[in-house]
Amino acid sequence: MPHSSHQGQAHEIRFHRTIRITLMFATLVGAYPRTPLAGQPFPLRAAYGRLERGEIDGAGFREVQDELVRELMGEQIDAGMGILTDGQVRWEDAQTALTRGLEGFEATGLLRYFDTNTYYRQPRATGEPRWTQPILVDDWRFADGAARQAATERGLQPLAVKACLIGPYTLARLSDAGDLGRESLTLALAEALGQEVRALVEAGAPVVQVDENALSLIGADDEAERKLASEALSRLTSALDGLTEHHLCLAVTMGSAEHAGHALLFDQPFHSYLFDLIKGPDNWRLISYAPADRGIVCGVADARNTARDDEPVMIWAGRYAASLNGRGRDRVGLAPSTGLEYLPRDRARAKIQALGEAARKAGLGKEALGTEIDPRAVDARSAALGRVERPASRAGGAS
């Protein structure tokens, strides 16, 4: 293994030091709506138009983005999120956010992103991609400062801000590899993005999340794809050789990574894993293979639909992941199933408020939890046998 800081006390200390919540926590996958709450003005859209018309420059546009990031930090903290992101509101899309900073790419036609109704400009490799300077570090630094400010204003301790970036396998798979060929592009991207991950860690990002949604595209018979993805992730993580103070998370949303296989995922030195359990419920099978010293973030709030999520289900998911292999509640988080950018802002806010509350309750002891939700959801077996003892505070409540 290139490094092993995910194992043992060092990891635990680091992990606990960088997130304030000691048991369950809630976090975004990454993206959050850049749209306003209902009835509010939409300065970002107006600024975009003014930028296109030359009425403001890039710095003026960035100021509007900065204000939105500050606003979203407060919104996440108020919702009870334990690890924050900048909502990726500066990104055109996850691919372009990286390829525009790398050498060796040009943008081409619009393509649909997985099975969503959102689109991205497909990057095309014009040569071997090369990392020349940090791409996301300044944005992460700004978000970290904004989060500190928002926490201070609320009389809270600072919360960790997660840096997110697309992984090499997914970026290559969603790109036009051109003459380079996809295998060469994937491996070159692994080296390049590894440098970016290292830059983020060296800048102080306490959690760096690598998004590899294309692992869900690997089929049962795609041994060559498994091998390529594995090699890419090995090269990416080896960029952190020699660094010990970091936390690396691998996220797979938009489907099930079951066919990618547990060996591909868990042989890699990631400290934690985020899985979409709505679009890819089979990811539960993968989680059952995860070593106990790896964190699990359960993507249990449906990020693709406005319907309210069932709180006991979210709580159960977190506690189940905690119970598997004796992982414990201090290594488990709750999240939306993917980025929340697909929802209107009001619904996204309701989702993270529900997630924050579910995470809080999931971190409670059994008796305390039984006072806050229907006790049958806490102890189904007892309920089934008609032996549940209702806490006094709920006596006469649930039937």
Add this chain to the structure above:
Amino acid sequence: MTNGLWTTSVGSFPKPPELLAARTEHAAGRLSDDDLSALERRATEDWIRFQESIGVDILVDGEMYRGDMATYFAEELEGFAIGGIVRAYGNRYYRKPIAVASVRRTHPITVEMWRYAQSLTDKPVKGMLTGPYTIADWSFDEHYGSRREFVLDLAHAIHDEAMDLAAAGARFVQIDEPAASTRMEELPLVAEAMGIVTDGLPAYAITHICYGDFMRAYPTMLDIPVDQIDLELTNSDFELLGRFREIPFTKHVGLGVSDVHSHRVEAVDEVVRGIKLALEVLPPESIFVDPDCGLKTRTVDEAQAKMRVISDAVAKVRDELGIGSALPDVGPTPGRNAGVPVAVASNATETEPALP
């Protein structure tokens, strides 16, 4: 003389600035429905006159009265609530509908505007609908819990609208399904729903599909029971045409020859190249030439320039190859239910084209 290479447009044109401003005023309650409608009709007439002036064969009304193509129908159907805005790409946003009860059509939605647009010209104007799969896919669902039930309820609603358009005199009815190539495993559902929409439809039925994984969706997309599939092809540099050599295209094709997401106006010879690539694998009488998608994201000047180039390119190819422009008396074609060629379905690769 062989006739073919008819020009048309996918559906939307950009709204003129005064209409955009009026829509904002209307949304804020400062402009009446009647005043907005008058501006929509004026803009519609302008686009009809423009299309006639450059010799387009099959016209569209330009959708001056619509915002988003799915939300517009959801607003008119029973069972939907309209949610907040979400982003599609770049700085483009739309209000995404939410199914909160069983979906039902209670009144004609597009017929009056189609009648108005058709009254302005002797050339055929397409009836323009959004398909059931796309409306469902681009909505949130808080009611059904089953995508199939949601889609099929919508299919019955859109069928009723299509039949009313045909009864009003529409010879061409386009049922847009841009989401059709999103999930390969649901293409049979797309086809099943379209079967309901076009069941007994006495008009030439078109569906438009765009920005998906065509290479994977082909040839299964041929099972969608329509007479013509309109495809965005410029965006992928006509890659799909190569597949038509291996597996014959069994329907008429709408050939997208202009990139609607680029400010750049193509040169005539670029469009000529695209048309000639198509003619290598399809006969002219099965080809309808248009932009990749709706042009509403361009400026009025850009959209008009792109349409002029298409018109000029078609004229050039027609002149060169001696192809006429007379429009046949269209209606349902044998290709509507032709589907994937049987020989291909049995893994044969050498198959004679089964063009309608």
